[in-house]
Amino acid sequence: MSRARVTESELSGAVGSRQWSAGRIARIATMLLVAAAFIFPIVGFVAVAFRSNEGVANGTDGFLGLGGLSIDNVMASWGQIMGFGGADNRGIFLQWIGNSLFVSIGGALLAVIAAIPAGYALARLRFRFRRTVLVITLLTMVMPNTVLVIPLFLEVNAVGAVGQLWPVLVIMGFFPFGVYLSYIHFMTTMPAELVEAARIDGLGEVSIFFRVATPISRQAIALVAFFAFVANWTNFFLPLALLTSNFNAKTVSIGIQDLIGSSPLFNPTVAAGLDVKLYMPQLALATFVTMIPLLVVFIGAQRFLMRGQTVGAVKG
Incomplete structure (x- = not known):
């Protein structure tokens, strides 16, 4: 029985090692890099909506432009969008x-x-x-x-x-x-x-x-x-x-x-x-x-x- 238990543990360890082999890790890393290449522009684009005009123009909103994010900036930008068209076409x-x-x-x-x-x-x-x-x-x-x-x-x-x-x-x-x-x-x-x-x-x-x-x-x-x-x-x-x-x-x-x-x-x-x-x-x-x-x-x-x-x- 003890020999059988050792064999089962060895088999499970072998399966675990195969699951995290170098090839599998490389594939996961590659997919993560590709996903990051697509996600980063989207995150940066959405982040611009939470920044101020001055921060975007001067580039002073921290690392990769993800600093200076604020709901107040969103509300101010939304007010400007709603004002587009003048008094006759507000909203x-x-x-x-x-x-x-x-x-x-x-x-x-x-x-x-x-x-x-x-x-x-x-x-x-x-x-x-x-x-x-x-x-x-x-x-x-x-x-x-x-x-x-x-x-x-x-x-x-x-x-x-x-x-x-x-x-x-x-x-x-x-x-x-x-x-x-x-x-x-x-x-x-x-x-x-x-x-x-x-x-x-x-x-x-x-x-x-x-x-x-x-x-x-x-x-x-x-x-x-x-x-x-x-x-x-x-x-x-x-x-x-x-x-x-x-x-x-x-x-x-x-x-x-x-x-x-x-x-x-x-x-x-x-x-x-x-x-x-x-x-x-x-x-x-x-x-x-x-x-x-x-x-x-x-x-x-x-x-x-x-x-x-x-x-x-x-x-x-």
Whole structure:
């Protein structure tokens, strides 16, 4: 028995030594260095929002710029951001965020409503030109957004809706990637035998979709909603083409451009006529605030995103 105990301890020690071998330590050290290379700029960027204009300009905020951090600096910078636009448009930055939430959430809902049924139809229904529709979806998915900006502007201008938010919301609901993702989901997670059994039981195609397909597509719905929201929130060219004529209807993606363009750091001529001057701490804080909705959506959808990584995989 004692010999057996010694053998077990020796084995456990050998396993422990293999777990912390030189190669494993080197790999961990390399990953930590790579992670630090990505994290350090983000930490430095966020830290700028907690610093003062003078500290940033003079470089007197300690080691790596992480000294002189204060909530008072954040509140002062936020007050300057809220004052951008003058007395008539005070708080315009919050209105831009509201506009972005409106078109991003609305566009994501439209994307889900359109993409999930379309993906199911392409995956489990048989109709003429099905493959043609699928190929067109793939081509549209890989087409650069910049190619479509001018045609979309001409169409929106034809109905006299340039400068309004609702055309942007409707266009953002057109999400070919969501259709393809739904197609892959239904092709891999919904057996054809299940659809045939439902048809034998007397269910119509609409009933099959709502009573059979929809309950097993929660992950696909979450994935489509997440990717659509991120794409809509970060979309720049479409709001730039359709909303620049209306100062109050801008989204935050092009509003940030206005903040940068009105800063003395980048455009002293324009900034000379403004009462509120925005410097590096204010721009960093405004950019950080625009990242918060994306972080909230990512954290809320993380469980579905982790499960949805296997969409399209084959179970062994």
